[in-house]
Amino acid sequence: MKASQMFAPTLREVPAEAEIVSHQLLMRAGMIRKTAAGVYTYMPLAWRVMKKIMDIIREEMDAAGCQELMLPIVHPAELWQQSGRWQVYGDELWRLHDRHGRDFCLGPTHEEVITDLVGGEIKSYKQLPLRLYQIQNKYRDERRPRFGLMRGREFIMKDMYSFDRDLAGLDESYRLMYQAYWNIFTRCGLGFRPVVADNGAIGGDASHEFMVLAESGEAEIIYCSACSYAASVEIARTYLDETPKDEAPGEREEVYTPDCKTIDDLAGFLRISPEKTLKALCYQADDQFVLVLIRGDRKVNEIKLKNRLDCISLEMAADEQIQKHLGTAAGFVGPVGVKNIRIVADREVPLLVNAVCGANKKDYHLMNVNPGRDFTIAETWDIRLAEAGEACPQCREKLLSARGVEVGQIFKLGTKYSKSMGAKYLDENGKEQLMVMGCYGIGVGRTMAAAIEQNHDGDGIIWPVSIAPYHVVVVPVSDRETDQMAAAEKIYQDLLVLGVEAVFDDRKERPGVKFKDADLIGYPLRITVGAKALAEGKVEVKIRATGEVQHVDLENVLSFIQDRLK
Amino acid sequence: MKASQMFAPTLREVPAEAEIVSHQLLMRAGMIRKTAAGVYTYMPLAWRVMKKIMDIIREEMDAAGCQELMLPIVHPAELWQQSGRWQVYGDELWRLHDRHGRDFCLGPTHEEVITDLVGGEIKSYKQLPLRLYQIQNKYRDERRPRFGLMRGREFIMKDMYSFDRDLAGLDESYRLMYQAYWNIFTRCGLGFRPVVADNGAIGGDASHEFMVLAESGEAEIIYCSACSYAASVEIARTYLDETPKDEAPGEREEVYTPDCKTIDDLAGFLRISPEKTLKALCYQADDQFVLVLIRGDRKVNEIKLKNRLDCISLEMAADEQIQKHLGTAAGFVGPVGVKNIRIVADREVPLLVNAVCGANKKDYHLMNVNPGRDFTIAETWDIRLAEAGEACPQCREKLLSARGVEVGQIFKLGTKYSKSMGAKYLDENGKEQLMVMGCYGIGVGRTMAAAIEQNHDGDGIIWPVSIAPYHVVVVPVSDRETDQMAAAEKIYQDLLVLGVEAVFDDRKERPGVKFKDADLIGYPLRITVGAKALAEGKVEVKIRATGEVQHVDLENVLSFIQDRLK
Incomplete structure (x- = not known):
């Protein structure tokens, strides 16, 4: 294909609407x-x-x-x-x-x-x-x-x-x-x-x-x-670490925790590890209000939760709903004393000892809360988000x-x-x-x-050879030099005969425009035919993926290209 | 492809809805x-x-x-x-x-x-x-x-x-x-x-x-x-024969023509050739009523007429319209004496001498009507249907x-x-x-x-080789005879290796069913592997297009098939 006839209108500017x-x-x-x-x-x-x-x-x-x-x-x-x-x-x-x-x-x-x-x-x-x-x-x-x-x-x-x-x-x-x-x-x-x-x-x-x-x-x-x-x-x-905790349950107590809106606030205020906290999240699953428990340092995976709840719609409950069902504000919700509400928990929750959770009372939390003793969980599932750095659920090695x-x-x-x-x-x-x-x-x-997305750089696309639109572009540096044009066209024609998918950039354009288009379109190989190299019987071959440039003798260029395309 | 796995459910009956x-x-x-x-x-x-x-x-x-x-x-x-x-x-x-x-x-x-x-x-x-x-x-x-x-x-x-x-x-x-x-x-x-x-x-x-x-x-x-x-x-x-008629215009006269509804009726009744008659047809072209004249033995080509009239809708005028515009019934319409109505004529009409046409009066026609003398034509076009047997408009030879x-x-x-x-x-x-x-x-x-439509017979399709779904079907007569099945499968596998598109009919079906399907699907070649021929080291090759059957030595079958597919 000759570039002068090819319907491939390139753009220098990035279109505003294109986000990726x-x-x-x-x-x-x-x-x-x-x-x-x-x-x-x-x-x-x-x-x-x-x-x-x-x-x-x-x-x-x-x-x-x-x-x-x-x-x-x-x-x-x-x-x-x-x-x-x-x-x-x-x-x-x-x-x-x-x-x-x-x-x-x-x-x-x-x-x-x-x-x-x-x-x-x-x-x-x-x-x-x-x-x-x-x-x-x-x-x-x-x-x-x-x-x-x-x-x-x-x-x-x-x-x-x-x-x-x-x-x-x-x-x-x-x-x-x-x-x-x-x-x-x-x-x-x-x-x-x-x-x-x-x-x-x-x-x-x-x-x-x-x-x-x-x-x-x-x-x-x-x-x-x-x-x-x-x-x-x-x-x-997720991997569940069931190693028993060597800690006796303490006595439950209520503590004043002003301005502790997040788990980090709370852990910092009480000087405990976030792993010791118990997060209680309120969800609206279709028509049902559900209290979801998870260790404070973990995140709920809502897809897994939704699949387990088998509901069509799953949303965080609105403040009014939380007030209505628990009589408190979000941020201080906890499972202790809650009645007639469905409570589901991640598998790590029953293993907690002396946890800290919301007291269902503004600015108060409970310490030394122990599942089983202080509240009952009906359903325990794997509903948390797996994160890089954790142990693999299959082999316990590190997840990435x-x-x-x-x-x-x-x-x-x-x-x-x-x-x-x-x-x-x-x-x-x-x-x-x-x-x-x-x-x-x-x-x-x-x-x-x-x-x-996987194969590009600042100049354009870098096609894998097997799906590249063409394999090679042949670029004469100057369209006014008949020897360059003739040499380039001969290489192009020879490549076609060999079954190599080649483009001959015969356009009356400056070399910079042709090089930029070649990089942008992402031909795996570019053969440049310039005055100086040609005088020495050579052309320049650029490998798009690596940027590597090689000077190749004219008589070897076809076999060089064929080797590179293998 | 093995026929047992091929999704090609054939039908013995012709589906009722299929007209062609x-x-x-x-x-x-x-x-x-x-x-x-x-x-x-x-x-x-x-x-x-x-x-x-x-x-x-x-x-x-x-x-x-x-x-x-x-x-x-x-x-x-x-x-x-x-x-x-x-x-x-x-x-x-x-x-x-x-x-x-x-x-x-x-x-x-x-x-x-x-x-x-x-x-x-x-x-x-x-x-x-x-x-x-x-x-x-x-x-x-x-x-x-x-x-x-x-x-x-x-x-x-x-x-x-x-x-x-x-x-x-x-x-x-x-x-x-x-x-x-x-x-x-x-x-x-x-x-x-x-x-x-x-x-x-x-x-x-x-x-x-x-x-x-x-x-x-x-x-x-x-x-x-x-x-x-x-x-x-x-x-x-259409070709226009402009040879002048050697006939002097006669005096126009009205004749009583009872029961002459068609041109053939009229020509028979008056003992004249239909070529001597002039047909006048009434059309509604969008909002306009148009009188269209054509020689009695010719047919109007409504596509050509519509293109010339440049109208969106063209229909034969209803009886009421004809009554309204001409004061007569269809079948006795003619151009003589007609005023304020658009008259268009085929190119042959002005060449008529002493024609017969409707008198705009029930059961009457006019004889010795001459265009120009007895009525005026505003527009003359090629609007008639070309028919086989006529002269070619390009070279005057016979049209088919x-x-x-x-x-x-x-x-x-x-x-x-x-x-x-x-x-x-x-x-x-x-x-x-x-x-x-x-x-x-x-x-x-x-x-x-x-x-x-072009390539079929009573048994089914006869594909041209270049667009046939497969080139060859290999049919063992009996799926219970292991030597037939083995020989057939070997031929099939050998054909695949050679790049021939082959089907192996390995189904547990009676030979009649397999032969009928082969003809219906229309494989260009069928190789039949039967007991008798096989005992002689031969198979049968049937050419779908001609019905010709040849016995071919097993060792020659591949080259035979390749030759026939060329």
Whole structure:
């Protein structure tokens, strides 16, 4: 491709609306343009990257025995009503109707459509397992679309659905997909980690998120420095140290603690360690007021709490609610003497000895409070946030944290959709059974954006070779020097013959403009053809990732480039 | 692929709703399934065909200097309001709104979106020409979707848009696309014809439709037996024989013609040739009543008439209207004595001598009517239907007719959209100019369906090799005979190694079922491994297209297959 003909309008300025690096660089490199909020055009360079990612996905899906098909984007409401999601999906489901007034939605995901299809066609256990995937546009009518391709309203996903006879079959499908995802992101040249993720449906290790590691990632990952444990912070398990405390329970007493609004205030005032304090937090879980207890130096993980409470809405209770239920203000709440209120506690709470907690009385706390003796806990769960530096729940070694961008998720669905959509088969004994399903997604645009979040510098994008829009750009320093232009074009043409994806920057631009664009677009290799080197029969090759520059003899440049691309 | 794992549920019965062959066979071969009216799932076999067609399209587009991108499917209403099409497109534009109440539509075509994009990015003549394409879902909310993939509401199109400096540039883009389309349909293995098509915007040879020839095609094509002339019947030009008639005008007389309702009745009653009669037809063109004259043996081409009248609606006038304007009933209408009514005539009418026409009086006609003497024609146009057997308007040789399925159209847009969307560039003199545009579409699903309309028999589909879902199916006659199964699987594995796309029908089914499915799905070649031939070290190879069967030595089967696929 000649740069003079390439539709890649680069920008020098950072667009004001672009908050994160991938959004900024995709805009600046002329790779995406906004058509409406959360709705983007993939320009030719970005589309080349997208196609490469899609090709890698297809190859790995096919190798894992999956078959590609193409389901509709426009879904009839009836299917979503059958699964019950038409009612519960909320405003993010982008609904529309046809000229006859019939209801439809733009598919955000395809469990309904594919389960209805497979349920209607598959009759026998002999036809299972079945693994079907597609790559297409998905829709989510976000209230506030942002971060470019990271949170759009129209986005491209690969979604795969597995249909198995039983849970053992699902385990095998899941294992195959775990490996396929591993291969895909490895082949994309990305640093990533699969982490255990939330799966309300089945629980346990029934879902993994694949996270591309990047400082700017929206998700925090907790992982072990020693073993394989890794989980999204939202659901990371914690280690429970059950070593008995060598301390006799003391007598409970009330102390005056003026201006002690926080745990740190309190610990400082009483000269105790925050570990000795007991925090009591008031939540409104749907219609229920709940008192949540946790050690004062810990944080509540509201995702884990919400999952355990199995509620739809979970919010901190308002001051009026606290007054009404406990007769006191926030900051001095405690469990002692509380009646007719649900009390749930983190697993560390029962192990406390002589703790300090709120007295349910303004400016007062209680000392030497002992669970069991002074108050009763009905429910004890792991509801605290895991933090870097703690012990690994699996091996007790040190946990670390990192940030990442979620680019894929694999998920055991079980029989949730086969039940609601009636997807059954006849087993070996002629008995009707529900198909056991899994679903497996990859955000294609997200993967491209995550690759940029992970691989960039102040000058622009640094594409991994396998997904770079082109491999090499050939830049003559001056477009007015015919020998430079001729030498550059010859190298370009020779590269094309060898199957190297090359761009010839033949534009009538100053060299600075061409170099800046080359760095911004992020070609892995740049060949510069300048007067001085050319006079010595050489060209300059710059490695984008390292900035390293080498002078290479003209006759060796093709093999040099081929070696570097391997 | 092993047939036991392939998601291709075949049907023995013809689905009641499927009116045309391609719809029937796509359903029966398990290649498509309906999700909603006009909304289909492409099953794995169909999707393989679609991907092959898309790959061919991509290769030819890229070779013609086009760049692929991906525009949004969801379009903001503002862009369509700017072009004016939001108002005029009607109910076929599938509209929706987002959670904030903003208007959008699902793109049926992308002139607005791409012209807005290119207009915003391209500044200089140096950046032109630009040729951009995409392959994606399109939407048309048809009142009555039917014929399977032929007239759906969600369908896959390749659409290309060219942006040139001037009309000469557009001509070059158009020429490149004409050639690319020729290559694409040739490589798809289809019999087709490019025909001149209607182009209200520019007129002349500014649009061609590419028609796949098939008896069941919805469109009639008129083409010359000798020269290159070919046009959709809707706009086919006619030859005008201007040879003077050697006949003196006679005296006009009124004759009683009872029960002569048709031209044939009249000609038979008066013992004259239908060529001597003059038909007068009453039309309502928007608000205007128009009398249309044509030779009695000819048919009016309402598309050509409507284009010439430049009206939005054109309908035959109702009896009351004819009574009101002419004071007579339909069947006896004529131009003589008519006042204050617009009269338009086909070009043959002024050449008539001593014609017979209606007398505007029930059961009476006029004889020896002569245009010019007996009535005046204001407008004379080519408005008649061209028919097979007539002389070619280009070379006077015999015209033939054929039926076809439109699979692509190329179209010179000129500055229609660059004007409304403001797509300008600066020319060599720094002067602002409108970009000159063309648009070029291919219906991908339509191409697949048209291939079936053209290539099938009573047993099923006969795929051209280049777009067949697989090349070869290997069928062991009995799945219980281990030597047959082993020999078949070995051939299958060897074919895969050679890169031949093969299916191994390993299902536990009767041979009849497997043979019927092979014919229905339409694999170009079938290798049958049966006991008798195998005992002689042979297998049977059946050519789907011809039905020809050959016995091939086992050691030669791979090279035989490779030769046949060339």
